[in-house]
Amino acid sequence: MITIAIHGAEFFAYHGFYPEEQKLGTKFIVDVEVSFTPVSSLKDDKIGNTVDYEQIYKIVTVQMKHTMKLIETVAQAIADKIKNQFPFVDHIKVTIKKMNPPFNGKVEYSGIVISV
Numbered sequence: 001m002i003t004i005a006i007h008g009a010e011f012f013a014y015h016g017f018y019p020e021e022q023k024l025g026t027k028f029i030v031d032v033e034v035s036f037t038p039v040s041s042l043k044d045d046k047i048g049n050t051v052d053y054e055q056i057y058k059i060v061t062v063q064m065k066h067t068m069k070l071i072e073t074v075a076q077a078i079a080d081k082i083k084n085q086f087p088f089v090d091h092i093k094v095t096i097k098k099m100n101p102p103f104n105g106k107v108e109y110s111g112i113v114i115s116v
Contacts, residue, residue, distance in 0.1 A: 001090065005033045026098060026100055029099065030097075055085060055086075075096050076094075093113065097109040
């Protein structure tokens with residue numbers, strides 16, 4: 001089993017339950033971990049035998065542009081797109097942190113984790 005990961009990908013996006021969040025936007029941090037059994041030997045040194053983390057980043061980038069009320073929905077969409085593009089994947093973990101959530105107090109971030 002191999003796990004590839006992207007940690008700390010930063011995006012400015014407009015996800016949020018409240019209309020003000022969808023209007024003003026905020027910074028989000030996304031982590032993605034993808035575990036899989038290689039399609040073929042890694043000794044072949046071919047990108048097709050693994051999960052291309054550049055493609056994972058592109059999937060995250062596209063999904064972060066689609067404004068949603070819930071970051072849970074965004075994380076699930078990211079996981080679904082990864083599974084569609086890389087059907088041999090065994091496990092996907094997506095973490096999304098919303099920096100400076102709109103609470104009545106100082107909070108560094110709120111966040112969710114989806115594991116599928």
